[in-house]
Amino acid sequence: MMFITLLRIELFKIFKRPRTYIAFGAIAMIVLLVQLALKVNGKDFIQLYTDSQSDTFEIPYESMNNGYFVCVAVLHMILIHVPLLVALIAGDMISGEAGLGTLRLVVGKPIGRTELILSKFMASTIYVVMLLVWMAIFALFGSILLFGSGDLVVFREENMHLMNQQDVLWRFFAAFVFAALALTTIAAMALMFSAFSENSLGPIVATVCVVIVFTIVQQLKVPLFEQTINPWSFTTHMLGWKGFFYVEKTAEGVTIDGSVENPASLVKSAGVLLGYILLFLTVTVQYFKRKDILS
């Protein structure tokens, strides 16, 4: 019962802080900018990917540049930056209160420290989900409204994946759920850093630095990292949502509706992310339970 009370208090605090709305504002602005760019220069954007194939067959630029296509483009562009927005809230959850001095008043109340950490984690997760719902409203439904719907074409290096429009919505839903899992991993890591610090800037910067370092390591694509770090790096698995837009094809090259190319890889990525969440959360709880509150 106390957990629910704590969760409600944490959510109340999150949504009473002006900085919370920076993230929502930033997402809305970025999505609108991408939508505007694709509305004006959609054809040029698609040509970047289809140059090599435009000699082979005629590309239907107008119908390709539909709401679903725009939404995938938006997800590609902004999901990599959303961790910063998540860190802004989750990284402040404990350290911000320590810096403010409220932590000593809260911990001195008849509540469990584990309950407190779990409620903060759950509140961060709810914040992440709300951020993604907000993104879905703008990026998916907003794009459908502005660009209309149609079959979805997704480019992947030299390949194109074509999906019937009836086979698309569930993929977006699954991709958003997966993105929620990925961003919850970031939230759990930021919360862990937050438990070790007494000012909110440190955990936010630390979280962003870790994401940047592992993203760079992943993008280097050198055998040393490909074989050692990348298979277990959470930044590798955070991009798993893309897998829902890579479809399986028949021998004749026809898309199989409802299929994904590599379901095992999706399950593995989800498992790795869940493992990281569990690890970060366990470290946070175990450390915080024994921590002397000196702030």
Added chain:
Amino acid sequence: MMNTIIRVKNLSKRFGDLQAVDQLSFSVSAGEVYGFLGQNGAGKSTTIRMLLTLIEPDEGEIEIFGLNLRQHRKEILKRTGAVIERPDLYKYLSAFDNLRIFARLSGMKASRKQLMDQLEMVGLAERANSRVKTYSQGMKQRLGLACALVHDPGLIILDEPTNGLDPQGIAEMREMIIRLSRDGGKTLLVSSHLLSEMEMMASSLLIIDNGRKVAEGKLDELLNPKTALVELAVTDTRAARQLLGQTDWIHNIHEKSIRLLRFEMEKSRIPELTRLLVSGGLDIQSIRPVHSLEEYFLAQTGK
């Protein structure tokens, strides 16, 4: 017979090389204002944080309301209200929202009227909806007290409650503390480094220095003990010291300055002391029992 509300036994806490609290034992009786006196860094806040489970002691036992703190933490904290150092509340929230949050955290689902009454009690009802960041230090202090009292606790722990307050604020806080004990029957543990404040509100006192207990007792017993601290001004302190050292009723003699000796003795024997000094041919400039808490504190801590 008075109930003991807090019983602390051999409490110790070390931070690296610093022994913050060292084998500290004391007890607080029901309904009293228990003053916890010591200079900055003496170990008061560390002790209070251990009483509130913010810091884990290295050794020692804490019992509050007759229950072991480690085993009955939640039960004890439900009946305890505290303000630790500055009452740092959520600055971006209103006083009302802060109070509602701390009521919930204390396990109380307070109605709007109850919360407003509480704000009324500390004189903040008119500013209930203002954000705390617009409050003065005195207002924050009063709101902190409201948050500590909102669930009607039996034990109230206040760490340096008058810090940062102007003289009027200090007087108001003192008044409130006395009222809570006298009219509300609450037990209060109040820490301070301000001796004069303690003298005006505490009924019992614990003096600590370098994490160790220096003295504990009822305020009037500490100020008017059977064994008094006496300051003797003489022209020849060496001869006086030698003479006093020959008796078995004068203890802990030390030179405070070249013309001043300080020692402990039974107050009733001051006439006997005078006769002894005169018969020893010493020129007495003054004999003065130390009375004020400040002098007592300085003498006990050797500062």
